[in-house]
Amino acid sequence: MKSMQSGRRTLQIAGVLSLACLFGAISYITHKSGPSPPERSTHSTSPEVSQRSESEMRQELFDDQVAPAVREADLANRAAVERCLARIRESFQRYRQGVKPFAEDVTGLGSKWGVLRRMPGDWMTGSNSVEAFISGKLEKHVFSAQEIQHDIDVSLTLLREDIEANRNVMLRKVKTATAGLSLPAIENLDTQTFSHQVVEQVREFSTETAADGVANLVVIEVASGVGGYAAEQVFMAILVRIGMTAGGATVGSVALGGGSGSAVGPLGTGIGTIGGLIVGVIIDYWLSEHAKANLSQQLMALIDQIENAAIHGVPERTNSAIDAYPGLKHVLQNTCDELNQANLEILKQSILEVKA
DSSP states (O other), X not given: OHHHHHHHHHHHHHHHHHHHHHHHHHHHHHHHTSOOOOOOOOSOOOHHHHHHHHHHHHHHHIIIIIHHHHHXXXXXHHHHHHHHHHHHHHHHHHHHTTHHHHHHHHTSHHHHHHXXXXXXXXXXXXXXXXXXXXXXXXXXXXXXXXXXXXXXXXXXXHHHHHHHHXXXXXXXXXXXXXXXXXXXXXXXXXXXXXXXXXXHHHHHHHXXXXXXXXXXXXXXXXXXXXXXXXXXXXXXXXXXXXXXXXTOHHHHHIIIIIOSSOSSOHHHHHHHHHHHHHHHHHHHTTTOHHHHHHHHHHHHHHHHHHHHHHHHOBOOOTTOSSOOBOOHHHHHHHHHHHHHHHHHHHHHHHHTOSOO
């Protein structure tokens, strides 16, 4: 009896398992034979959609990666300008350190005798040996025209090197960001080619704004990485305008090359003119101890005037034939503005393939 019940239970379990298997098979077949997903279209996207998507992708890449690289270069350039101006200020601080030794030398017994024995000949012949004597000591202790120009030139040269390095970093970042795109204008772009494009763009800006000749020269040299002439023109602009603001036409004429007998040209006569301004102080006070203090004070004031003119410029005077000079601070800040604008416009045209 017990055996029959056990067999019946086994049959029931087997039947349940069979039904379960049958149900599972039916479900699987039904799922497999259900409605198929829609077939992917084999037709390509319209040219308008593809072009729009690529354009949007390029714009996003430009906004997210290229524009920030340009901004970083701009910030680095402005920091380089501040370093350039700081170097020029340090140069003038070095000149000031020579004022006391110069005053002590030129008011000493040896210099007094040197001036006194030269004065009669100058009065009789109209020569300027006293001025040349004082100027030589000024060059020895304080500065020379060539030294001022050299210091400005060195500062601008280091600035050009900094800006060129910043440009190289920017271009590397741009090339890395656009590596996945087919952009021959970027792929074939080297630093020299890009610099040439920037210079041409800056020239257009200067033409549009009718920029000052000296200021424009500084911008072009800094942008191109090639220099050597801007520093001379900056120094000449400073010297001429200082002479005019001091009311001395002689200073202006000598600075422009009106001096005669100079073996080194207008830059050499420039420092002689500064020496000439100081000679009067020495003679007026007859090389006394009072002259030493007064001489130091006036020379310090002159150095301050030249430094201020170099960095902050010289304003235009009424009825003056000499235009205002904006100064290196303004000129170099404007240089950064123009470089940044040129970088953006060139890269926009190359990446977005549209005229900015």
